Amino acid sequence: MPLPFLTADRTFEAASESALPYDDPDRWRRPYRPGPWRVAMAALGLLLASFVLFGAVLIALTGSVSSAGAVLGAGLALIAGALRLLRMxxxxxxxxxxxxxxxxxxxxxxxxxxxxxxxxxxxxxxxxxxxxxxxxxxxxxxxxxxxxxxxxxxxxxxxxxxxxxxxxxxxxxxxxxxxxxxxx
Incomplete structure (x- = not known):
């Protein structure tokens, strides 16, 4: 099975029509990669969220369900914030x-x-x-x-x-x- 993206055997007639090499121009796309600082901040946010969610499980096991729900909400908010940071x-x-x-x-x-x-x-x-x-x-x-x-x-x-x-x-x-x- 040939892999045309790895070889120079493919045709370039689509590239001559447009300066943008995308198949579907109506799809929203970020024209650059997220930077390492953005990815690092989101990773730290997700790491903090994992500790908060683990704390919510421990609080739920000790019997305080309402406190566990509040901590669970805080953990989910951290996850949503980290994902939004990556989407910016x-x-x-x-x-x-x-x-x-x-x-x-x-x-x-x-x-x-x-x-x-x-x-x-x-x-x-x-x-x-x-x-x-x-x-x-x-x-x-x-x-x-x-x-x-x-x-x-x-x-x-x-x-x-x-x-x-x-x-x-x-x-x-x-x-x-x-x-x-x-x-x-």
């Missing part, structure tokens, strides 16, 4: 651009995107109030009263901290999605 970031599809934050998700259709550009500006360091000089991928909307949107990607988030080349690749891919889908 910028997602793209043929329908638009989606920015997933911890508590809020915003979707902008490609028809409302005027441009995406990388700018040098003060950015928040790992989401904290402290700002440092860095690069940001900024969305410019066609809506006249849209106001300033927060940067989509920055060089100092959990995904790109200490990885400027990964930020450049991710910004280029998001801009390619905007160029490909915005013209339709």
């Amino acid at each position: 970031g910028v997602w793209v599809s043929g329908r638009g651009l989606r920015q997933v934050r911890f508590l809020v998700t915003r979707t902008v259709p490609w028809a409302r995107v005027a441009s995406l550009r990388t700018v040098q500006q003060p950015v928040r360091w790992v989401g904290l109030p402290r700002t440092v000089q860095g690069q940001a991928l900024v969305l410019v909307r066609k809506d006249p009263g849209a106001g300033d949107a927060p940067p989509l990607l920055t060089t100092h988030t959990l995904d790109f901290l200490g990885r400027p080349s990964a930020f450049d690749r991710a910004a280029d891919v998001v801009e390619a999605w905007a160029a490909e889908c915005g013209r339709g």
Whole structure:
């Protein structure tokens, strides 16, 4: 059985039509991998959740079911928070651009995107109030009263901290999605 993804024998007619090598452009996808800091924070959250869930079992075995239920709820909240942390970031599809934050998700259709550009500006360091000089991928909307949107990607988030080349690749891919889908 040939493995075409491992060989150069496959045809490239689909690649000549589009700069985006995806079979289903309507499926939401993150155009970059989650960074090691984001994965480490989520892993620590899941590790803490396992200890909390073990504590809930011990509390339930000692007879206090209501306390065990409260601790179980706290453990499930930790798991939900860790999974949401992994889901955070910028997602793209043929329908638009989606920015997933911890508590809020915003979707902008490609028809409302005027441009995406990388700018040098003060950015928040790992989401904290402290700002440092860095690069940001900024969305410019066609809506006249849209106001300033927060940067989509920055060089100092959990995904790109200490990885400027990964930020450049991710910004280029998001801009390619905007160029490909915005013209339709």
